[in-house]
Structure formats: structure tokens, C-alpha cells
Amino acid sequence: MSGEKYRNKAMKIVVGTSGVTGVRLEKDKETLTVEGEGVDVLALAQTLKKKAQVELLAIQGTMKTRRQRKDRRTSSSLVDTDQQHSSLPLPIDLTIDIFSRLSLKSIAISRCVSKPWAFVLGRPDLRDLRLTRSQARPRLLFAFWEGNNLFFISSPQPQSPDEMLSVAADHHMSFSFDHPVKDISASVNGLVCVRISGHRFVNGRRFTVEESVLCNPSTGQSLTIPKVKTRKRVGIVSLLGYDPVEKLHKVLGMIWLQDGITMEHQVLTLGAGGGGSDEKLTWRMAERGIPCPCPSSAGTQNICIGGVFYYIHAHMIVSFDVRSEKYSFVKPPKGKLYHRLLDCNGKLALVPLGKSYYFDSETVKMWVLEDRERHEWSKRVYTLPPMWKDVVDPEEWLVIVGVTGPNEFVMSSEYSGDPFQVYYCNFDKETVTRVVIQGVGALRSGMGYSIHTYPNHVEDVKLMEL
Incomplete structure (x- = not known):
């Protein structure tokens, strides 16, 4: 292998190959030794030659009985299980870097190769590295249900497109x-909370069933949120938040009575037990502090920004600090609130709910919360660029639907179309860019x-813990 570029390419190709259990770079830095079972050697050799300019020198193999393979599985694995999966032929930093660059499909396949590989892919540092890279290159997520x-x-999210x-x-x-499916939340650091509702019959009697399910669109994993144990329940709304300090997702369960005022607030922390914990997800009481009106589960009426959850109810803005689990109120800029909540570069923003923009629209109005403690808002009025029409x-x-940069808004239709288009409106550059x-759109129109x-x-890519 000539050059670091092709060496790294060869490493990535080999690690992502099904059946490979070990990779070792020899001292001469020119020879790569691959170990595995059931590897398609011919396909691997062709891929290495085509993409990394690597020639196959030799193939060595031995026939092993099932008993021998079972007895020697720790020595033939990529990771040494005797040392709790921590000893690697490759430096752990390099292994994590390679795995973090794989596609979502390749990561899903790699989890099934062996328990050692699954352990490496479940390491917190790998997940953090993958999240950091994803935050630098976020994506557009589209959701619909039937x-x-x-x-x-999902698709790549263009970065300030000009054309x-x-x-x-x-x-x-x-x-x-x-x-x-009745409703879904916005994406909260990679997870989505889904509300489902229906009926079931027991002994000829019909009962209403309402459940909340956490879904990870990246891994395909879903987790039904356990029911809250309470005798006061008339209804319950589950809201999903994220604590960026502790790096934990939390679900806030709000039990309300007929007057719409919440009586109990309970919190469920996802993955608090750590890796490998056998503890079940359990609810615990949170400090209620003040009676709060019950929020809507609609994703446009609640949002989590920087570890603080906001929701609107009855012309009030209620905030819940995900880490401290305490409530407070934010005075709205107007007496009546018919607004949608948005994340405006880390600040809460309000735009008119149900407001549509046409080719002949002229302005965009928005309220931005500049200081949550002082309840200070700023009103921003943007004039659409001349090229808008x-x-x-x-x-x-x-x-x-969102803000992707300083004074750059993203707009889209609420209905499927072919082609389906997203518009980036940059008020600093006075540009409007259409992204198809x-x-x-081809899935279904109407x-x-x-x-x-x-x-x-x-x-x-972290798996939710049950």
C-alpha cells in the first residue's frame, strides 16, 4: 500500500466487510493482515484492488470444527473479551474513527458480525464522535404516517445553498x-416521540388505548414508554427532552384532570443505568412547584432547545429545565399566542401558527426570546428578497419549518408533491434557493x-436501553 490515503481506504473497506473479525497493520506499514470466517475473499480482493490499489498476496485458512471455533472464539475475535473488549489489534482510537465513518446501513450490519464489534459500536466515545460529526453536517428529516x-x-441538508x-x-x-399514529414530536437529538391511540375490547367492553413510543429513525429501534403508575390520571401527555450536559434523553409525563391542570409530573430518564444495566425504565416523581396547564402533544406547540423544554397553553409559555427538572413561566410578547415554536440558533422563536407564505408574500415576522430570565423579546420583520417571486x-x-443559520430560514410545503421542494431564504445574502x-414526492401525492x-x-446510533 503506497501512501496513507490508500492505507486508510483499505482499512475502511476491510472493517466494513462481512465476516472479518480481525485486522492488523504489520510493522512494514505496507502489509495488511486480515482474519475472519466466511469472508468472500474474491470480492474483497477485487474491491481492494479497485478502490485502494491493494494487491492480495496470500490466503491462509484452516478447517475448524464447530467445537474448536467455540473454544477459540475469544482469540479469533477483533476484540479481546477477556479484557472486557478493551484490547484491540488496532489502536482503539483508530478503530473508533473507522467505525464512526461508516454509513447507517454498514453500522447496522457491523453490529451483527460479532458481540465484540457490537460492543465497540456501543461505546459512548464512538457515539459522541458520530454525534459531533452529524451536528456539523445535520440532515433534513421528513416524516409521514398512514x-x-x-x-x-432523510437527506443531506445543504449548507447555505446559492444555486x-x-x-x-x-x-x-x-x-x-x-x-x-396520532401525532409525532420534532426530532430531539436524534429521537422522535410518537403518540398512538386506538381501542381494544375486553370481555365485550371497549377501552381506549393511548401509548407513547420513542423511535430512532437512524437505527430503526423503537421503545414503548412504560405507563405511569397513578390513581389520579384522567389523561397524560408525554414530552421528549434532552439534557446536553449529562447527554441523556428524558420523558416528562404530565398527568392532568378534567380542568386541564396537571396534578402530577413524573420523569423517565432513558439509559440512566449505563451500558449493560438490567434495570427497567421507571418513572419517578418530579418537583411540580406550580400548577401547570396541560400542553398539547402537537410537535408545533412544544420544543426542546438547549436543555430547556417550552410549550404553549392558553396563551402562556411554560418552560421546563430538563436537567434540574424545574418549571418556570416566560411572559409572552403578546397577550394572545397563536404561534408555532421554532429553534432560532439556540433561542426560542415564535412565528404565526398556520401562517402560509405564497409567491406574492412580502414579509416574515418573528418574535425571538433574547433573555429567558428577564422575559426580553425582540421583534424581527424580514422583507423577502426580490427574487422570491x-x-x-x-x-x-x-x-x-426551521432556521439553519444567521437570518436563514427553511420553508416547505405541508403536503406531498412531485417534485417535493424545500426553500432556503437567506436575508443577509438576499437569496432564495429551491432544493428538490x-x-x-414520488411516494404519494395529493x-x-x-x-x-x-x-x-x-x-x-446509540441503542435505547430497555
């Missing part, structure tokens, strides 16, 4: 539930088919 089925599609682009949706994931399709009506998302767009989605 009956009991929920579908996610019309066509981007392919390169990741698809679907979930199926026992009851119809020339770029936006006259037959489309758009909504603001391939693979979304006014009755709604689609939800979430910018700044990050991929979390």
Missing part, C-alpha cells in the same frame, strides 16, 4: 404499531397527504 404505519426519510440543487433522500426507515412555485404555499428532494419537515436532524 394508519398504523410511520415512515421517515438550485437536487438532493437524493438516501435513508429510509419505517415503523409499524398496534394502533393508529421568481423562485417560488406560484401553486405552492409554504410554512417556516428526490424520493419524497392534498390529503401531509408531510412533516424537520431541519437540523442529527443521527444518533
Whole structure:
């Protein structure tokens, strides 16, 4: 192997090959020794020669009985299980770096290669590295549901595009539930909370069933949130938040009575027991402090920003600190709130709920919370660039779905179309860019088919702990 570039390419190809259990770079830095079982040697050799300019020198193999393979599985693995999977022929930093660059599909396949590989892919430092890279290059996430089925599609998120682009949706994931999907939350650091509701019959009597399910569009894993144990329940709303300091997801369960005021607040922490814990997810009481109105589970009416959860109810803005688990109120900028909540570069923003923008629209109005403690808001009025009328399709009506940079908004339709288009409006550059998302509009078109767009989605490859 001549050069570090091709050496690294060869490493990535070998690590991602099914059946490979060990990789070792010899002292001469020119020879790569590969160990494994059931490896397609011919296909591997062809791939190495084509993509990394590496020639296959020799093949060595021995026939082993099932008993021999079982007795020697620790010595033939990539990771030494006698040392709790910590000893690697390759430096652990290099191994983590290689795994972190794999696609989601390759990571899913690699988890099934062996328990040692699955252990490495479950390391917190690998997950953090993958998250850091995903946050630097976030994605667009599209969600839609039909009956009991929920579908996610994601595509690369253009970075301040200046010209019309066509981007392919390169990741698809679907979930199926026992009851119809009613609503979903926005993506919260890679996870989505789904509310399902239906009926079941017991001894001829009909009972209403409502459940909340956590879904990871990156791994395809789902986890039904355990039921809250309480005698006061008339209804419950589950909200998903994320603590960026402790790097933990938390679910806030709010039990409410007929007057709509919450009586109990309980918190469930996802993965608090650490890796390998056998503890079940359990609810615990949180400090309620003040009676709070029950929020809507609609994703447009609640949002988690920087470890603080906000939601609107009855013209009030309630905030919940995910780490301290304490409530407070934020005085709204206006007496009446018919607004959608957005993350504006780390700050809470309000845009009119149900407001659509057409090719002949002229301005965009927004309130931004500048200081949460002092309840200070700033009103921003943006004039749409002159090229807006020339770029936006006259037959489309758009909504603001997010903010991707200083004074850069993302708009899209709430209904599927072919082609499906996303618009980037940069008020500093006075540009409007249309981005066609391939693979979304062709699924199904029609006014009755709604689609939800979430910018700044990050991929979390950590498996949720049961």
C-alpha cells in the first residue's frame, strides 16, 4: 500500500466487510493482515484492488470444527473479551474513527458480525464522535404516517445553498404499531416521540388505548414508554427532552384532570443505568412547584432547545429545565399566542401558527426570546428578497419549518408533491434557493397527504436501553 490515503481506504473497506473479525497493520506499514470466517475473499480482493490499489498476496485458512471455533472464539475475535473488549489489534482510537465513518446501513450490519464489534459500536466515545460529526453536517428529516404505519426519510441538508440543487433522500426507515399514529414530536437529538391511540375490547367492553413510543429513525429501534403508575390520571401527555450536559434523553409525563391542570409530573430518564444495566425504565416523581396547564402533544406547540423544554397553553409559555427538572413561566410578547415554536440558533422563536407564505408574500415576522430570565423579546420583520417571486412555485404555499443559520430560514410545503421542494431564504445574502428532494414526492401525492419537515436532524446510533 503506497501512501496513507490508500492505507486508510483499505482499512475502511476491510472493517466494513462481512465476516472479518480481525485486522492488523504489520510493522512494514505496507502489509495488511486480515482474519475472519466466511469472508468472500474474491470480492474483497477485487474491491481492494479497485478502490485502494491493494494487491492480495496470500490466503491462509484452516478447517475448524464447530467445537474448536467455540473454544477459540475469544482469540479469533477483533476484540479481546477477556479484557472486557478493551484490547484491540488496532489502536482503539483508530478503530473508533473507522467505525464512526461508516454509513447507517454498514453500522447496522457491523453490529451483527460479532458481540465484540457490537460492543465497540456501543461505546459512548464512538457515539459522541458520530454525534459531533452529524451536528456539523445535520440532515433534513421528513416524516409521514398512514394508519398504523410511520415512515421517515432523510437527506443531506445543504449548507447555505446559492444555486438550485437536487438532493437524493438516501435513508429510509419505517415503523409499524398496534394502533393508529396520532401525532409525532420534532426530532430531539436524534429521537422522535410518537403518540398512538386506538381501542381494544375486553370481555365485550371497549377501552381506549393511548401509548407513547420513542423511535430512532437512524437505527430503526423503537421503545414503548412504560405507563405511569397513578390513581389520579384522567389523561397524560408525554414530552421528549434532552439534557446536553449529562447527554441523556428524558420523558416528562404530565398527568392532568378534567380542568386541564396537571396534578402530577413524573420523569423517565432513558439509559440512566449505563451500558449493560438490567434495570427497567421507571418513572419517578418530579418537583411540580406550580400548577401547570396541560400542553398539547402537537410537535408545533412544544420544543426542546438547549436543555430547556417550552410549550404553549392558553396563551402562556411554560418552560421546563430538563436537567434540574424545574418549571418556570416566560411572559409572552403578546397577550394572545397563536404561534408555532421554532429553534432560532439556540433561542426560542415564535412565528404565526398556520401562517402560509405564497409567491406574492412580502414579509416574515418573528418574535425571538433574547433573555429567558428577564422575559426580553425582540421583534424581527424580514422583507423577502426580490427574487422570491421568481423562485417560488406560484401553486405552492409554504410554512417556516426551521432556521439553519444567521437570518436563514427553511420553508416547505405541508403536503406531498412531485417534485417535493424545500426553500432556503437567506436575508443577509438576499437569496432564495429551491432544493428538490428526490424520493419524497414520488411516494404519494395529493392534498390529503401531509408531510412533516424537520431541519437540523442529527443521527444518533446509540441503542435505547430497555
